[in-house]
Amino acid sequence: MRFVIIGGDAAGMSAASRARRNQKDLEIIVLEATGDVSYSACGMPYNLADPERDMDDLVVRAASVFREKQGIDLRLGHRAEVLDRQAKKVRGTTSDGSPFELGYDKLLIATGANPIIPDIPGADLPGVVALKSLEDGRRLKQLLAERNVKRAVIAGMGYIGLEMAESLNERGIPVDMVKPRAQLLPWMHEKLSSMVQEELDAHDVSLLTGQRIEGIEASGDGLRVQCTSMELDTDLVLFAIGVRPNNELAKQAGLELGPGEAIAVNPSLQTTDPDIYSVGDCADAFHVVTGKRVWIPLALRANRGGRAVADHVTGSDVALQGIAGTAIFKVFGLQVARTGLSLKEAQDAGFDPLESVVFTRSRAHRHPGASQIGVHMIGDRKTRRLLGVQILAREGIHRIDAAAVGLHAGMTVEEFHECDLAYAPPFGPTWDPLHIAAQQVMKQF
Amino acid sequence: MRFVIIGGDAAGMSAASRARRNQKDLEIIVLEATGDVSYSACGMPYNLADPERDMDDLVVRAASVFREKQGIDLRLGHRAEVLDRQAKKVRGTTSDGSPFELGYDKLLIATGANPIIPDIPGADLPGVVALKSLEDGRRLKQLLAERNVKRAVIAGMGYIGLEMAESLNERGIPVDMVKPRAQLLPWMHEKLSSMVQEELDAHDVSLLTGQRIEGIEASGDGLRVQCTSMELDTDLVLFAIGVRPNNELAKQAGLELGPGEAIAVNPSLQTTDPDIYSVGDCADAFHVVTGKRVWIPLALRANRGGRAVADHVTGSDVALQGIAGTAIFKVFGLQVARTGLSLKEAQDAGFDPLESVVFTRSRAHRHPGASQIGVHMIGDRKTRRLLGVQILAREGIHRIDAAAVGLHAGMTVEEFHECDLAYAPPFGPTWDPLHIAAQQVMKQF
Numbered sequence: 037m038r039f040v041i042i043g044g045d046a047a048g049m050s051a052a053s054r055a056r057r058n059q060k061d062l063e064i065i066v067l068e069a070t071g072d073v074s075y076s077a078c079g080m081p082y083n084l085a086d087p088e089r090d091m092d093d094l095v096v097r098a099a100s101v102f103r104e105k106q107g108i109d110l111r112l113g114h115r116a117e118v119l120d121r122q123a124k125k126v127r128g129t130t131s132d133g134s135p136f137e138l139g140y141d142k143l144l145i146a147t148g149a150n151p152i153i154p155d156i157p158g159a160d161l162p163g164v165v166a167l168k169s170l171e172d173g174r175r176l177k178q179l180l181a182e183r184n185v186k187r188a189v190i191a192g193m194g195y196i197g198l199e200m201a202e203s204l205n206e207r208g209i210p211v212d213m214v215k216p217r218a219q220l221l222p223w224m225h226e227k228l229s230s231m232v233q234e235e236l237d238a239h240d241v242s243l244l245t246g247q248r249i250e251g252i253e254a255s256g257d258g259l260r261v262q263c264t265s266m267e268l269d270t271d272l273v274l275f276a277i278g279v280r281p282n283n284e285l286a287k288q289a290g291l292e293l294g295p296g297e298a299i300a301v302n303p304s305l306q307t308t309d310p311d312i313y314s315v316g317d318c319a320d321a322f323h324v325v326t327g328k329r330v331w332i333p334l335a336l337r338a339n340r341g342g343r344a345v346a347d348h349v350t351g352s353d354v355a356l357q358g359i360a361g362t363a364i365f366k367v368f369g370l371q372v373a374r375t376g377l378s379l380k381e382a383q384d385a386g387f388d389p390l391e392s393v394v395f396t397r398s399r400a401h402r403h404p405g406a407s408q409i410g411v412h413m414i415g416d417r418k419t420r421r422l423l424g425v426q427i428l429a430r431e432g433i434h435r436i437d438a439a440a441v442g443l444h445a446g447m448t449v450e451e452f453h454e455c456d457l458a459y460a461p462p463f464g465p466t467w468d469p470l471h472i473a474a475q476q477v478m479k480q481f
Numbered sequence: 482m483r484f485v486i487i488g489g490d491a492a493g494m495s496a497a498s499r500a501r502r503n504q505k506d507l508e509i510i511v512l513e514a515t516g517d518v519s520y521s522a523c524g525m526p527y528n529l530a531d532p533e534r535d536m537d538d539l540v541v542r543a544a545s546v547f548r549e550k551q552g553i554d555l556r557l558g559h560r561a562e563v564l565d566r567q568a569k570k571v572r573g574t575t576s577d578g579s580p581f582e583l584g585y586d587k588l589l590i591a592t593g594a595n596p597i598i599p600d601i602p603g604a605d606l607p608g609v610v611a612l613k614s615l616e617d618g619r620r621l622k623q624l625l626a627e628r629n630v631k632r633a634v635i636a637g638m639g640y641i642g643l644e645m646a647e648s649l650n651e652r653g654i655p656v657d658m659v660k661p662r663a664q665l666l667p668w669m670h671e672k673l674s675s676m677v678q679e680e681l682d683a684h685d686v687s688l689l690t691g692q693r694i695e696g697i698e699a700s701g702d703g704l705r706v707q708c709t710s711m712e713l714d715t716d717l718v719l720f721a722i723g724v725r726p727n728n729e730l731a732k733q734a735g736l737e738l739g740p741g742e743a744i745a746v747n748p749s750l751q752t753t754d755p756d757i758y759s760v761g762d763c764a765d766a767f768h769v770v771t772g773k774r775v776w777i778p779l780a781l782r783a784n785r786g787g788r789a790v791a792d793h794v795t796g797s798d799v800a801l802q803g804i805a806g807t808a809i810f811k812v813f814g815l816q817v818a819r820t821g822l823s824l825k826e827a828q829d830a831g832f833d834p835l836e837s838v839v840f841t842r843s844r845a846h847r848h849p850g851a852s853q854i855g856v857h858m859i860g861d862r863k864t865r866r867l868l869g870v871q872i873l874a875r876e877g878i879h880r881i882d883a884a885a886v887g888l889h890a891g892m893t894v895e896e897f898h899e900c901d902l903a904y905a906p907p908f909g910p911t912w913d914p915l916h917i918a919a920q921q922v923m924k925q926f
Contacts, residue, residue, distance in 0.1 A: 082848060437883035442886050456820070
């Protein structure tokens, strides 16, 4: 049997490795459009912060290891362009321009997502970048090394935008962050997002809300950025306004798409064609709280999904439970995490959400070194189910995982509150911040 | 109705405050043998580390607040000595030697636990101490201030012993820790306890295993400690070899005792006399994994139980789920946590446990600042249930709470492994250390 994988990043290579472990005689072919496989894409902003680090140290496993140690037929520079479901064939072009054609028994589309770059004048100027592939990372690193970047503009305030603001700041490059909407992190409770705002202020990151980039032009050695109501002079423009699932093959082949036009898959990661799987940033998932399809591109799911596809292809009856949308990031000294639904997501999903926002200390009464922890918890009035949690802290952020497990278990807020969470004075108050947030929701039931 | 509470620490005062919030006209009387209420007992080792801190800053709420703001009749220096269940009366003696007698409708025994001091010659010498009450803390603090303590011996290697080793070390006092058993922390997997050992070694805490203190005598300005096969010259001996439930009233009144001779209570915290409740370090609990009675004295349970008693007394039909035995402590820079059963506890409870021990990094591949995380996970071969987790780390220890929630939810190891735990490069590898430990258990199913 031949298992063809399109895309050699986290999802694709997890699937390839796992399939090989499961079945020694399976023919496994990976088609990767770029020259890179198996690198920590999430690590790029942190790598960029340090001029001494080589971008290539993010490569987790070299192509040669997959080929020689695992017997995986890894074809770099192979861009898949046409998917012929009737003939069970993939056609495409190699980086040297030659066409190729390849039959499959089982196919995995793990093509990931592409950063959105708005269709505006100057989006293709040198110094205007996005950060997706390792090649993007190398280019940006080189640009930072070679150009005298005195100032940068970041469009978008998602994880990557915030991480890159910190990264550039560490290199002594002042950053202007621009975004069209007034709210900093729309999914976050305002009392918490104001903590993020303060942290950015404290590090001289300027936030320009209500500003959309309308056009960019070269200006002397640098760039002039035309925003909604202002002009910014800068040396670098990074677009981090979001990503789109790379769904072209699936779309063209008539496979069903789900939310955000991600490729729709069942719990076994099969698309509407049972011989074609999809996983990673290009595919959707079921949300453990709503039970509905959702598109939340995150690395753990890509890895988990890759393994699951391999298991299913090699004969196991795998069905994944779904995702809680757990995410964590750092904004300078502030740790930010969420799991489950935001208030608006809960309303949109048909719940009648109640919320609490509590601020406690990260350590016990009078324990030295304590800092503030903010917790936002959402529960459903009718079923009393725990729906979502957000945490901002300077230590102890991993308690978000407790909430994630509670969501997977379908716990009510009361059941979650009954959990025996860890306490000692250096680690928190006796009643954990999560308990206290739960108590404030429970009072409203 | 009169609600009498014996003991004014965490459990008792939680019950008193909550009962008042629940019911404005309830007569609430607290009998406290010492002169202190509502202090953070767990904070004492950390307070002792800092000569500048006042021991009394551990008082969370002053007696006057309970009396004046909450209308709680708080009687300090009242030692309850006899419980007459037929007459529903408590008799005792005040600190000035006067007898008292008090009727009750509902009674809460929240008398805590007492440190075990072995019956050996010299146990009553000045400079030989234990650490339980705030008064113990004040005495030890004064002793450290006034005596020239150049060296200390700590008997026992539980949480308090380890915390005090660190505390004294911070004050520049070298510590010899002595314990009879060879193993450092018998409940911990050896591969993990060796990390604790290394941390103690790195801080010049000397570990003398196989040594029991047989006697102590005055020697010059200091003390000479006779151990099993050696003599130690020291200035301070701290007994931290464990605690015993303070069960005398209950025993004398014929109430049933459970494991460790703790007072046996049902999920509503009632003893075998339904008008008498018990909670805190003197009472037992049900374990969420085994469903069996267990005695694990910990602060969160005391607080939770106190509230639950108040709710039950004031008419709510409260039944607590039980405890997972989640504990966390610090050994210098090392963070140590556990929840659920150890391997031996799992065997003793009739499970057929499988275990994994994994060591991973605390941050993603090549992310700077990473340190080692060790995880020990235990699952049941037959039911595949998650039974227990231990973690040692230098950051990210709060992921123990995820395991605790998994235990409360009765998850299998596979279900736990499906949980969408948080990932970003500064916070862990893509597959969380908990996932990796679960995978290693799952391989054995």
